[in-house]
Amino acid sequence: MPPRELISAATIAGRVAELGAEIDRRLPAGPLTVVGVLRGAFMFMADLVRAIPREMTCDFLGVRSYGDATVSSGVVEITSDLGAPIAGRHVLLVEDIADTGLTLGYLLDLLRARGPASLHTCVLLAKPAYRHSGAPLDFVGFDAPDAYVVGYGLDAAQLYRNLPGIYALE
Numbered sequence: 001m002p003p004r005e006l007i008s009a010a011t012i013a014g015r016v017a018e019l020g021a022e023i024d025r026r027l028p029a030g031p032l033t034v035v036g037v038l039r040g041a042f043m044f045m046a047d048l049v050r051a052i053p054r055e056m057t058c059d060f061l062g063v064r065s066y067g068d069a070t071v072s073s074g075v076v077e078i079t080s081d082l083g084a085p086i087a088g089r090h091v092l093l094v095e096d097i098a099d100t101g102l103t104l105g106y107l108l109d110l111l112r113a114r115g116p117a118s119l120h121t122c123v124l125l126a127k128p129a130y131r132h133s134g135a136p137l138d139f140v141g142f143d144a145p146d147a148y149v150v151g152y153g154l155d156a157a158q159l160y161r162n163l164p165g166i167y168a169l170e
């Protein structure tokens with residue numbers, strides 16, 4: 001069965017524009033380092049940075065949390081580290097989706113230990129579980145259902161990342 005559309009590309013574009021303006025308004029003044037979590041956040045980050053009218057650098061963290069399964073393994077592995085130090089920088093961590101919040105919590109600890117001037121998080125989608133996890137989310141695009149979702153960068157076994165909207169796998 002083909003995936004069922006939950007959020008259209010046009011709705012995402014509208015929300016990303018709002019998020020960019022909100023981030024610019026709320027983050028401390030000064031240049032930013034925007035850190036995208038690969039691979040799922042690549043498309044969201046590409047659109048989001050164009051909606052934040054500020055001087056910034058872009059960097060990426062490679063992370064593997066699920067392997068090719070659709071159930072969390074509970075293990076976060078860094079497959080590729082940042083290209084530059086973040087000490088003294090205002091950092092915005094950009095993630096595709098928070099489910100248990102485990103990945104985000106782990107990455108926040110990792111980045112905080114490097115002494116950024118400030119550290120904020122932005123996720124495109126948040127599943128219900130994150131509300132019980134205590135993971136601090138500063139900016140959330142949409143609440144997601146407790147289903148496996150794909151598209152707009154998110155995959156199932158590396159497929160569907162190129163879909164322009166968000167879809168539920170039936």
Ligand code: IMP
Nearest residue numbers: 040097098099100101102103148149154
């Ligand atoms: P968490 O650590 O349980 O919050 O899971 C976060 C990571 O799992 C995300 O960065 C995604 O890579 C992956 N993930 C969780 N739920 C989904 C989903 O519905 N679709 C695709 N990837 C997901």
